[in-house]
Amino acid sequence: MSFNSNRRVGAVRPSHLMFTTGIGSLVDLPNFSVLVKGLDFWSYSGVTDYGIDEPRLRAAANRSLQRYGRSQIEQLRAAPWLEGGDTDPKGSAAQGTGVPVTPFPQWLRCTACNVLAAVDSGEFTFINSNPRTPHEAKFVHDCKRGKPLAVAARFTLVCTAGHLDEFPYTAYVHHGQNCSKTARPKLRMKDHGGNQAANVTIECVACGTKRNIREAMGERGRRNLPHCRGHHPHLGSFSPKGCSEQAVLMVAGASNQWFPLTLSALALPKGQGGDIDKLLEDHWPELQGIGSRENYELLAGIPAFGYLREFDADALVAAIAARKEGADGPVPSAPDVQESLYGPEWDALSGPVPRPSDDFALRQVPVPEPLGELFSDLRQVERLREARALIGFTRLDAPDPESPEIGYQVGLSRTAQNWVPASEVRGEGIFLRVHDGLMAEWVARVEKSSQMEAHRGAFGRFRTNRKSDRKTSDFDPLHGWPGARYIALHTLSHLLIRTIALECGYNSASLAERIYAGDEGNPRTGILIYTAVPDSEGTLGGLVSLAEEREFGRIVRRALADASHCSGDPLCSERLPHDPADFLHGAACHICLFVSETTCARGNRFLDRRFLVPLSGDKDQVLTPVSLLP
Numbered sequence: 001m002s003f004n005s006n007r008r009v010g011a012v013r014p015s016h017l018m019f020t021t022g023i024g025s026l027v028d029l030p031n032f033s034v035l036v037k038g039l040d041f042w043s044y045s046g047v048t049d050y051g052i053d054e055p056r057l058r059a060a061a062n063r064s065l066q067r068y069g070r071s072q073i074e075q076l077r078a079a080p081w082l083e084g085g086d087t088d089p090k091g092s093a094a095q096g097t098g099v100p101v102t103p104f105p106q107w108l109r110c111t112a113c114n115v116l117a118a119v120d121s122g123e124f125t126f127i128n129s130n131p132r133t134p135h136e137a138k139f140v141h142d143c144k145r146g147k148p149l150a151v152a153a154r155f156t157l158v159c160t161a162g163h164l165d166e167f168p169y170t171a172y173v174h175h176g177q178n179c180s181k182t183a184r185p186k187l188r189m190k191d192h193g194g195n196q197a198a199n200v201t202i203e204c205v206a207c208g209t210k211r212n213i214r215e216a217m218g219e220r221g222r223r224n225l226p227h228c229r230g231h232h233p234h235l236g237s238f239s240p241k242g243c244s245e246q247a248v249l250m251v252a253g254a255s256n257q258w259f260p261l262t263l264s265a266l267a268l269p270k271g272q273g274g275d276i277d278k279l280l281e282d283h284w285p286e287l288q289g290i291g292s293r294e295n296y297e298l299l300a301g302i303p304a305f306g307y308l309r310e311f312d313a314d315a316l317v318a319a320i321a322a323r324k325e326g327a328d329g330p331v332p333s334a335p336d337v338q339e340s341l342y343g344p345e346w347d348a349l350s351g352p353v354p355r356p357s358d359d360f361a362l363r364q365v366p367v368p369e370p371l372g373e374l375f376s377d378l379r380q381v382e383r384l385r386e387a388r389a390l391i392g393f394t395r396l397d398a399p400d401p402e403s404p405e406i407g408y409q410v411g412l413s414r415t416a417q418n419w420v421p422a423s424e425v426r427g428e429g430i431f432l433r434v435h436d437g438l439m440a441e442w443v444a445r446v447e448k449s450s451q452m453e454a455h456r457g458a459f460g461r462f463r464t465n466r467k468s469d470r471k472t473s474d475f476d477p478l479h480g481w482p483g484a485r486y487i488a489l490h491t492l493s494h495l496l497i498r499t500i501a502l503e504c505g506y507n508s509a510s511l512a513e514r515i516y517a518g519d520e521g522n523p524r525t526g527i528l529i530y531t532a533v534p535d536s537e538g539t540l541g542g543l544v545s546l547a548e549e550r551e552f553g554r555i556v557r558r559a560l561a562d563a564s565h566c567s568g569d570p571l572c573s574e575r576l577p578h579d580p581a582d583f584l585h586g587a588a589c590h591i592c593l594f595v596s597e598t599t600c601a602r603g604n605r606f607l608d609r610r611f612l613v614p615l616s617g618d619k620d621q622v623l624t625p626v627s628l629l630p
Contacts, residue, residue, distance in 0.1 A: 008098060008134040009034065014423035015533065017079055017099065018262055018388050019598070023412045023421070024164070024234040025258035025393070026104060031138035033152050033252060035104035035164075038234045039413035039421070042100060044080050052076040052422045054387035055278040056341060057265040061389050061420055064263060064337050070411055076389055076422035103139075104233055105152050105166055105252055109189045110141035112148035116169060116187040116202070124150045153189060154252045155200075155213065159228040159245035160396045162410035164257070167249070168226060173202040173211045176226075181206035198251075216249045225249065235414040248396065261392040261399050261409060265341045266514075267385040269354035269362075276311060276319045277344075290320050346516045346524050349431045350377065359385040362431075368553035373625040377433035377526075378552065380544045384429055384530060389422040400466065429530025430547045434489065434623075439525045442623045443484050449621055451576060451586065451610060452484055458577030458584060465582055485525070486517040487606045488623050493527045494593045494600070494607060495559040500529070503558060504546060509533075509596040511543075532598070561630040564613045566592035573615040587615055 010029050012021050021027045023036050044050055054076060062072045082097045106119045117123040119139070125147070128137040140147040155167040169187055170179070179185040185206040192199040200213040216224050228247040230239025250257060280287060286305075290296050293313050300308040308316070348354065353362050361383040367375045394407035412420060446452050460477035467475055493513045501508035512532035518524035531543055546552060566572045572589045586608030588594065594604045609615060613629060614622050622629070
């Protein structure tokens with residue numbers, strides 16, 4: 001990360017640029033904070049190896065960008081980086097290469113004399129003299145010997161339309177008027193401490209006017225704030241039409257200032273959709289006219305299109321038809337786009353074991369004898385590669401898979417760009433499949449039960465209560481309901497993840513899950529638990545080894561035994577979301593089922609132990625075969 005004449009000020013992991021400190025977010029450095037700038041400011045000069053080849057993810061990103069009215073992309077790019085930037089910080093590799101940032105908030109306060117001024121006011125000096133210690137970069141104020149540190153003034157303005165702005169200190173302290181003494185008065189910020197929210201006084205040195213920041217807080221305080229100016233500091237622009245939203249006072253670094261919009265896909269082996277997707281991405285203009293097997297055979301007979309003979313004709317025709325339907329049909333929702341990525345992954349994981357590659361290696365292992373009634377398939381995913389793309393972000397309103405309409409998507413660039421930032425991680429995993437017949441019989445048994453009706457009703461209330469005022473089209477409160485199948489698989493996944501973390505020593509935050517539940521028309525019954533962080537934990541066969549017969553049997557038995565009790569019982573075991581409650585879990589809590597948000601793709605929703613083990617003695621609503629119950 002660099003700013004100010006290409007000086008390095010810090011470093012973050014590539015995955016951080018996807019989920020924690022991406023474009024438009026604030027990054028807390030040791031001595032000040034910076035904001036990651038938009039794609040218009042990124043430079044790949046001298047960088048040659050930055051492309052991430054994952055056509056399925058690129059196509060999914062385009063479908064999502066279509067939904068938000070954004071321009072289409074042709075590339076997925078890793079963050080710009082050159083070998084030698086860390087070992088030779090004075091060399092050419094370290095100069096001008098990195099993710100561009102800018103100081104934000106750009107108002108600073110001296111820790112000694114409390115002077116409050118903007119970065120460009122001339123009051124402060126930036127020091128970053130040692131290129132080998134970018135974390136020591138800082139602003140200082142020459143008010144006394146030793147030049148005390150200047151820190152970021154911690155207040156900002158945010159609106160639900162995704163704008164971020166500096167707090168108007170000068171206008172605020174003068175109640176919207178000009179200072180009576182000078183055009184550019186010097187200010188001081190004094191923090192009085194205490195435990196009653198913020199207690200910070202802004203004072204004009206020139207005229208002596210004072211005002212506490214508490215007058216700008218809360219619902220009444222918003223009347224003392226100006227309307228949002230439509231500022232996007234990551235783009236260096238203001239909205240040409242202004243902004244009608246009311247600005248909200250926010251502390252810099254608050255967790256709801258930035259929420260990423262991301263997509264992820266697993267790299268698939270040849271013959272499982274990966275090659276056809278790449279073929280269509282690279283040759284779509286000339287192949288989109290293939291509408292039948294006859295068209296395929298006619299085109300494949302031309303020498304210039306001889307490469308088509310490497311692909312199955314029916315599969316290629318079907319893929320072209322599906323792509324056309326996606327382009328010409330209604331714009332898909334964000335959950336639908338991610339779900340469309342799961343179909344080919346399910347086919348690859350549950351189908352015939354393919355030839356191993358650098359990105360995907362699968363090995364089938366026998367299901368332990370006691371577990372054969374529950375699982376029909378168990379496989380070690382010895383190698384996998386997951387690609388992730390950032391397509392935008394929201395502020396204040398988190399992008400919710402259950403209510404995607406509540407968030408306003410902010411673009412990553414001011415001008416049309418043909419790429420979005422991406423990252424990839426390599427790891428390993430365990431894939432398991434529940435017996436299709438067992439699952440179908442259980443779904444038919446519990447679909448109309450009072451417990452499942454309670455979950456379904458809570459989902460409808462959840463969506464209704466979070467319905468955005470901006471949404472004027474028809475609203476279906478049950479759109480996106482995952483169904484009973486998903487709840488059972490998701491609960492089982494969390495039980496296994498927690499048991500792996502507790503018994504085998506894994507950090508649960510280093511694991512991720514993919515639930516392959518499908519829908520009524522295309523039901524699936526699989527779970528993939530895999531490593532999802534770019535470090536050494538779980539990438540040397542440790543997770544895969546847990547799928548061996550002796551280990552896996554012990555893990556599943558303990559997981560089911562642990563599910564039968566919780567320290568929060570009976571409150572936990574009796575929990576159901578009855579009207580007017582709208583929480584999306586039943587017998588589940590932090591003690592028994594919840595995992596970190598980096599692990600769970602649905603925010604610890606759609607979980608209920610009562611569907612795996614009998615909590616009230618009723619075994620009719622339990623998926624687990626009686627022989628396996630603790």
